[in-house]
Amino acid sequence: MEILDSIVIGAGQAGLSASYHLKRLGLRHVVLDANTAPGGAWQHRWDALTMRDVHGVAELPDAMPPKLDLRRANVAVPESFADYEKEHELPIIRPVNVTSVTDDAGTLLVHTAQNIWRAHTLINATGTWTRPFLPHYPGVETFIGEQFHTVAYPGPEYFRNKRVLVVGGGASAVQFLGALRPITDTLWVTRTDPNWREDTFDSDEARIAAVALVEQRVAQGLPPQSVVSVTGLALRAQEQEAKDLGAYERHPMFTTVEADGVRWADGRFERIDAILWATGFRPAIAHLAPLKLRSDHGGIQLDRAGKGTGSVKDPRVQLVGYGPSASTIGANRAGRSAARGVKRNLDNFSQLGARPKILTR
Secondary structure, three states, X not given: OOEEEEEEEOOOHHHHHHHHHHHHOOOOEEEEOOOOOOOHHHHHOOOOOEOOOOOOOOOOOOOOOOOOOOOEHHHHHHHHHHHHHHHXXXXXXXXXXXXXXXXXXXXXXXXXXXXXXXEEEEEEOOOOOOOEOOOOOOOHHHOOOEEEEHHHOOOHHHHOOOXXXXXOOOHHHHHHHHHHOOOOOEEEEEOOOOOEOOOOOOOHHHHHHHHHHHHHHHHOOOOOXXXXXXXXXXXXXXXXXXXXXXXXXXXXXXXEEEOOEEEOOOOOEEEOOEEEEOOOEOOOOHHHHHHOOEOOOOOEOEOHHHOOOEEOOOOOEEEOOOHHHHOHHHHHHHHHHHHHHXXXXXXXXXXXXXXXXXXXX
16 A cells, blocks of 8 residues: 555544645645544534524635534535535545554554555644544433533524533533523533633734733643633524523532432432533543543643744654644644645655655555
8 A cells, every 4th residue: 555645534624734744745635534524513504504603614724614604604614615515626535534643664554444545644633523522420310401512502593492502612502502591491501711801802903912822731731622612602692682681590410410410418409301512522632541641740742942833752653733733723834834744854854764665465
């Protein structure tokens, strides 16, 4: 089998950006995508999410972003990605589910259900959508109502006339409450007090500054946090009605779940029909475990003091859509950075005379 210059795992925004820049550099690569169609995680978003509701989709390299109108985001963004893939003739293969990545005497082996791919370098762009985080609370298995994580959110109309408990202090929770409170009763709980912003966080400068705060964690090899965890929350115009109705009156976390509600340590009880866990995601990187990239702190340490995309433990591996590049603006910057990191590694191999020849068999 041919040994490629690089393999990109994942065809979301970060993966497409990386492929675009690899192609511009003339590097032989493929993009392995587990989805059956273009669109990355966007194709799995709930139908009620419109482009007006999203928190911004940065443009892909050499392209304009989709319009922020009333089109469904799970249609508009995938169509945009599909057009982009076709226009730039990106080498995407789908559906391909990567199960693990191993090392074979300096060559990276990307294992899939179909075969094994070989490459000198790797760009991991698997994001977080496939790894929803669900905290466990005593009694949660006894709850007779319905429970949903963000990945399975059916849209606001599903909850009409139900009392909904929204758990989580991130942007998704704020958005869910904004849509639900005008049509039904809600209760909001978070582990810590929400950190509200005064400004609208609309400028690229503000977003870049926020990304820099997340970079500090990955520079130390700590598990990454979401960008909103360091930027704080802001209400948009469409959430004002929910605010006026009291949707954002935050309550501390309950201690136990019962058959028809939740209870706090002081004995207070609230009856609930449904629980919406807006509790975030974790990086989808289990397939990288054989490479032993994690630091003693539990995260993957990135180069250039957290501003780069290269693994400190194994420079052959670049990570995009991880940590600071999990945001849309960070994803595009990371794609360019990762492609340049691949080029540097390949150049170093050549200078040392260690770059393997192209093999076929």
